[in-house]
Amino acid sequence: MATTETAPAVRTFDNEDSLPRVPLPELADSCARFLDWCAPLLTAEQLAATETAVNDFLAPDGPGRPLHAELARFDASDGVHSWLDEFWPARYLGRRDRIALNANFFFLFRDAVPAPATATRTATPTPAPAPAATPPGDPQVERAAGLIAAALDYKIRLDAERIPPLVRRGQPQSMVQNRFLFSTTRIPGQDQDTVRVPYSAAWPGPSDARHVVVFRHGQMFRMDVLGPDGTPHTLPELAAGLAAVVAAAGPAPAPDDTAVGHLTTKARAAWARSRASLIAHDPANAAALEEIERALFCVCLDHVVPPDTLATCDQLLHGSAAGRWYDKSVSFVVFPNGRAGINIEHCGLDGTTVLSFVDELLAAPPAELSTRSGAQSHGRPAVRPVSFVLDAALRADIQAASESFAEFGEETVAVALSFPEHGADRSKTLRISPDALVQLAYQLAHYRAKGQIGATYESIATRQWRYGRTEAMRVVTPEVLTFAATMDDPAADPATRLAALRAAANAHVRRAGECQRGDAPEQHLWELAFIQRRQGAELGVPTASPLYESPGWLVMRDDYLSTSSAPSANIEYFGFGSTSGKCIGIAYVLLPDRLNIYLSTPRPVTAGMHAFADRLREALGELDELLTTGLARS
Structure with a gap:
């Protein structure tokens, strides 16, 4: 019998409009706190130079006042949720170096808890073809199938706004980041990246994608995880689909210069150029990118068992991108011994959001969560390769990215x-x-x-x-x-x-x-620097303030x-x-x-x-x- 779930009195996003706005500090207060915060790290001479820069910044004819006035105007504008609305894109999407290892983060999950013998099973209301047999007791396939089933249960509840809003110390927390858990992909840009995400003008409401992308031996496969009616495949069917991926990938890794995921490890502008070359080379490449970017999430079936916990952590953080798409917001990584974790693209997701997500995924045995999701038998999931058409130049680009990232990882x-x-x-x-x-x-x-x-x-x-x-x-x-x-x-x-x-x-x-x-002063002053870069000329602040070259600013950060x-x-x-x-x-x-x-x-x-x-x-x-x-x- 399927488990039941009582709808929360407050739906997932009900609190968002009533949450208090982030207070915009007074300029003088941030400057005073900045001096207090950097002072313990400075010599007397460095502190005096920093104080001079701050005083110039705060002067009646200094740059601080028009920049802060523009930030206050922005904060009061229609449709603005916070004075930090433009800070976060500038901070995360504006960075031009690698995000793999430099920005993405990982969690290593606790080991799976075996389901009790009496765990409920999903009812099968109508006959369906039996799924292909999975390798008996294959811990990797079983763990990956369980994580997919748990994530689908979460998505279905999130789409229906049945995930209760998080409350911490009696205070409701913003749940906006939860909208970036599924079908969210960072897209490289020449000057600043963008994010492809549901709940947007281009894609209103929750994701309607029905598939995930599974990596195995340097190859990518699309695997449907939701049936035509939107209900999840059963747990045995998910395992059968993954077993089909393992079989299709074969026993040996594909040539490294065909694994396009390596390109996601490049510095962002270089990756943007490579992506443009992929799309220009063949229409099939645009279709392949579409499959990846719209996928609910990635599942990475690594083929090597790390020798210890440290090596497992390292693999989660900067494992070979032959088996990763580092631009994807959520990538589950599962090893042959059943250990598992997650790699997160950071631009839209912070640790607290991912922790609450993971806590829900591991709150009960996968069979129980699959039952709660309303999983139905649809037969073995459809599985097909995600393929790119590559020429010699693109393969050389991929190979170079692979070698460069391997060297970069070795330097950490x-x-x-x-x-x-x-x-x-x-x-x-x-x-x-x-x-x-x-x-x-x-x-x-x-x-x-x-x-x-x-x-x-x-x-x-x-x-x-x-x-x-x-x-x-x-x-x-x-x-x-x-x-x-x-x-x-x-x-x-x-x-x-x-x-x-x-x-x-x-x-x-x-x-x-x-x-x-x-x-706190840092993000306030940092956003003023961003405003100067974007609008300085029109605000009468054509050049950056010496404050941002002062010993206090440089040493504290x-x-x-x-x-x-x-x-x-x-x-x-x-x-x-x-x-x-x-x-x-x-x-x-x-x-x-x-x-x-x-x-x-x-x-x-x-x-x-x-x-x-x-x-x-x-x-x-x-x-x-x-x-x-x-x-x-x-």
Whole structure:
């Protein structure tokens, strides 16, 4: 018997118009906060130069006032949801480097939980041809079929607006990003990319696509997953379709210079030129791109089992694009041993949205979710190759992209760490914010590994605002500097060290709260720079302000550590690439009973990352002991 689901009292997108607007900070307030935030990273001379640049920016005849006035005018315009409406496209779609590894991120899922023997099965109301037999106990096919079935259940509920709006700490969250989960593809452009997405003027409402694109051995296949009536194929039928893909792909990989997905790893303008060449070469190529771009999502059936968790994470982040289309918003990656994860194109999706999606996919056994979706027997899904017509020049372009990305991936080194003794529950027992504690451990470890405190970014979710996404928090405060110095001061007793730790943790919590309230300077000032580039001449600001070349702006944004968290019991690891030649990317999963971290950095500075990892283990233990002793004495 199929499971039933009660319709939520509030539908998925019902809260959007009533959510509060992102507050537009006052210009003077952002400038003052900017100086406060960058000051701990600057010398006295650098701070003085930055203060001069800020004063010039704020002067009555300076560039700040007309730029801010234009932003305020835009924010008040009809149809504008937020003053950040143009910021996000400029930030994400305007970047011209690779998005593979540089911008996309991944989650490694927890292992699948076997369905109980009594799991319900989808009823078959009318006879249908039996699906082809799947390889007995094939963990890859079974896991991939289960993820497809779960994603289809989610899509059907999303289309009907039966996904309850997320509520965090009593505040409804924006659900707009959920519209970018299906049939969404980034399209490369010469100057700025675009996004092909449903819920748009060109494609009103939910996606009406019925297929996914499956990758195997460097080949692409269209596989229908919804029947003509819009109901999903049954779980056995999905598995049979995937088995047909595996059989059709054959036992050996296709020639690397025929795998067009490699082109998605190129810098964006170069990929735009390659895409134009594909389309111009043969009409079949435009049709193939149409199949890929309209597909609900991608399913990547990798043919090699990574030897360990770190290699699995690396493959999820920057696996060979013979088996990827990095422009696709959602790509499920499934390995032959049944381990699985997801690669996400970041322009329309942040981690919190994808986490809630993944939590729903793994909330119940696939058979139960397939039943809830209303799956019906339609016979084995239609499967056919997605083929491109290539000449020698296009094949050479693909081969060059393949080799270039392989070299690029080799220049990134990663480490996977797990600390079962330092989960969120332990921090709460120690009466300290879990996020503040790990962030301070990062600072202390970096201070000891590299001999300095460096600029640190942390992503703060702000979906409580209309069309809210994230805010850029800068972690280093004066209290952080005092904390690190005190911890390494041999004259400081435990009480003094504990007081410095508590003060730094409290400062961290306060600053995170400022970001959540919209009281943060970086994105505001950054958007003013974007306005100057777009409209400076007409606003009387023909050249960029010296503020954006000041030591404060350059140093504060030159990350030594770039951090982001993904708290979900359904995620083992989360990861992304580093953001500069000296940066360590820190993606952490802070669970009740453990802390899992994926570190990444450029190869030339690998030694610093390994030193940081060693010092981090020490720092976490040292801070735990300090807090434990402090509680015992209180």
